[in-house]
Amino acid sequence: MQIVWFKRDLRVSDHAALMLAAQQGQVLLLYILEPELWQQPDLSNRHYLFLKDCLYELNSALTTLGVPLTLRVGDAVSVLESLRKELDVKGLWSHQETWNGWTFERDKRVKNWALQADIPWHEPTQNGVIRRLSDRDGWAKRWYQIMSKPCYAIPSALVGRHLENDTLPTAESLGLAEDGCEQRQLGGMHHAQQLLDSFLHQRGMIYTKEMSSPVTAFDSCSRLSPHLAFGTVSIREVFQAVEFRTADIKHEAYGTKSLWRSAMRSFSGRLRWHCHFMQKLEDEPRIEFENMHSAYNDVRDPDSNQSYFEAWKTGHTGFPMIDACMRALIATGWINFRMRAMLMSFASYQLWLDWRAPALHLARLFTDYEPGIHYSQVQMQSGTTGINSIRIYNPIKQGIDQDPNGDFIRQWIPELANMPTQYIHQPWTRPSLMNGYPGPIVDEAMARKAAASQLYPLRKATYHRQEAEKIVKKHASRKQSAAKRKAKAETKTALTQGELLF
Numbered sequence: 001m002q003i004v005w006f007k008r009d010l011r012v013s014d015h016a017a018l019m020l021a022a023q024q025g026q027v028l029l030l031y032i033l034e035p036e037l038w039q040q041p042d043l044s045n046r047h048y049l050f051l052k053d054c055l056y057e058l059n060s061a062l063t064t065l066g067v068p069l070t071l072r073v074g075d076a077v078s079v080l081e082s083l084r085k086e087l088d089v090k091g092l093w094s095h096q097e098t099w100n101g102w103t104f105e106r107d108k109r110v111k112n113w114a115l116q117a118d119i120p121w122h123e124p125t126q127n128g129v130i131r132r133l134s135d136r137d138g139w140a141k142r143w144y145q146i147m148s149k150p151c152y153a154i155p156s157a158l159v160g161r162h163l164e165n166d167t168l169p170t171a172e173s174l175g176l177a178e179d180g181c182e183q184r185q186l187g188g189m190h191h192a193q194q195l196l197d198s199f200l201h202q203r204g205m206i207y208t209k210e211m212s213s214p215v216t217a218f219d220s221c222s223r224l225s226p227h228l229a230f231g232t233v234s235i236r237e238v239f240q241a242v243e244f245r246t247a248d249i250k251h252e253a254y255g256t257k258s259l260w261r262s263a264m265r266s267f268s269g270r271l272r273w274h275c276h277f278m279q280k281l282e283d284e285p286r287i288e289f290e291n292m293h294s295a296y297n298d299v300r301d302p303d304s305n306q307s308y309f310e311a312w313k314t315g316h317t318g319f320p321m322i323d324a325c326m327r328a329l330i331a332t333g334w335i336n337f338r339m340r341a342m343l344m345s346f347a348s349y350q351l352w353l354d355w356r357a358p359a360l361h362l363a364r365l366f367t368d369y370e371p372g373i374h375y376s377q378v379q380m381q382s383g384t385t386g387i388n389s390i391r392i393y394n395p396i397k398q399g400i401d402q403d404p405n406g407d408f409i410r411q412w413i414p415e416l417a418n419m420p421t422q423y424i425h426q427p428w429t430r431p432s433l434m435n436g437y438p439g440p441i442v443d444e445a446m447a448r449k450a451a452a453s454q455l456y457p458l459r460k461a462t463y464h465r466q467e468a469e470k471i472v473k474k475h476a477s478r479k480q481s482a483a484k485r486k487a488k489a490e491t492k493t494a495l496t497q498g499e500l501l502f
């Protein structure tokens with residue numbers, strides 16, 4: 001009997017572990033619901049609801065193929081050990097997982113168990129993240145090679161055993177409080193395929209232009225992120241669908257060809273970023289907990305500014321664009337990249353909060369929470385990588401640029417529903433119409449300057465540069481495009497100034 005352990009790969013197509021195990025003969029298809037994982041501070045009710053959607057659909061697809069999913073609740077090692085006692089287990093199959101610190105430690109325990117039980121644990125890859133990578137040279141080339149390999153087909157039929165299922169716990173019994181995600185995305189392979197198709201053929205045409213504004217991004221971005229995070233579709237399937245679509249663009253009408261080409265190019269690049277950022281956590285798991293660059297270790301006090309943190313968390317900072325984005329995120333589980341960056345930057349710079357507590361708050365709110373991307377981005381937007389330029393977003397300017405008419409703000413901040421457009425980005429200039437909406441909790445310009453004045457001098461120190469050079473060697477992208485060559489030239493200058501662009 002081969003055990004296929006489903007983790008963050010809740011699909012049947014392009015599933016190396018499933019296909020390779022099935023080729024050996026009988027399979028037991030296992031999902032382990034680990035209550036301790038769900039008690040970690042980065043997990044939330046919305047993740048659990050999405051997971052449940054995925055498990056229901058996965059089970060019905062596997063049942064059709066001949067062997068339903070066996071659900072067990074408990075500690076992974078205990079579950080595997082009890083199965084070993086019950087079955088003649090010849091092998092354990094699961095995809096390599098680059099997830100949070102808790103799953104990293106759990107996998108070490110499973111590895112020990114497998115060694116002691118003399119059961120080979122096969123861990124094929126399911127994305128472009130490379131384990132035990134010595135450095136980043138040639139990484140992008142290897143990523144393209146992995147993405148260009150044929151996808152694994154859905155097994156035509158499965159043979160094996162199904163054991164009695166444990167009962168799936170309720171969210172409440174796992175300690176997951178209701179978190180107000182009233183407009184949540186639905187999980188499951190079927191929804192992933194629908195999103196991919198509609199993005200590639202309808203919604204994605206103006207992706208490049210519309211991705212930055214939350215007014216348009218909800219429709220114009222692919223919205224595949226939670227599906228990639230839970231593995232209802234593989235990144236290779238998405239990459240190959242984009243390649244296929246790109247080859248087909250020549251049949252588009254004259255006026256739309258270039259829009260589609262630009263959209264597909266930008267989108268495909270982001271699929272690579274997905275793995276590029278996850279690779280950082282794979283190579284250095286400590287970045288979930290510690291500053292990438294040690295120069296920033298004592299810069300912010302983790303316990304300070306609690307009232308600012310509360311205002312930021314709930315969307316009551318008095319800065320309409322910040323609050324609208326936070327409230328939209330609470331209700332939908334998603335916000336676009338630029339607004340995520342702005343939220344994080346505002347917490348780290350203007351509110352001068354240590355990134356760890358805000359990062360956990362966002363992790364719980366993002367249905368697509370993917371630790372490798374998340375912590376790398378959080379640190380980038382907080383200025384603690386030491387290798388990226390410091391970018392402090394001005395929330396008033398972002399509001400004017402990305403929501404010029406204030407539609408998004410009015411949608412999410414009902415208090416400002418009647419605020420005229422000319423005041424919507426700075427409502428404190430029209431106090432009589434604020435309708436209970438708070439005034440700004442900080443002087444934005446002064447807070448921005450104060451943050452910059454604390455950080456820039458650090459970057460000039462020799463020791464800063466020395467450590468930054470090591471971080472570049474370990475983590476920075478090597479891809480050579482015209483844009484990259486330009487960035488490299490800028491980098492050279494930046495390095496001499498003690499900072500580096502991505």
Ligand SMILES: Cc1cc2nc3c(=O)[nH]c(=O)nc-3n(C[C@H](O)[C@H](O)[C@H](O)COP(=O)(O)OP(=O)(O)OC[C@H]3O[C@@H](n4cnc5c(N)ncnc54)[C@H](O)[C@@H]3O)c2cc1C
Nearest residue numbers: 221222223224225270273274337340341368369370374377
């Ligand atoms: C502070 C911060 C935290 C973030 N945390 C996460 C997270 O936990 N999970 C997550 O999936 N993304 C995260 N992102 C990256 C990005 O915002 C989301 O991937 C994107 O908004 C998801 O929406 P989409 O699927 O419609 O993206 P699309 O624009 O349609 O892109 C398609 C896919 O490309 C990948 N991608 C897109 N942008 C990026 C990026 N900047 N970096 C890495 N991969 C990218 C994602 O897998 C995404 O699903 C974070 C960004 C910031 C600034």
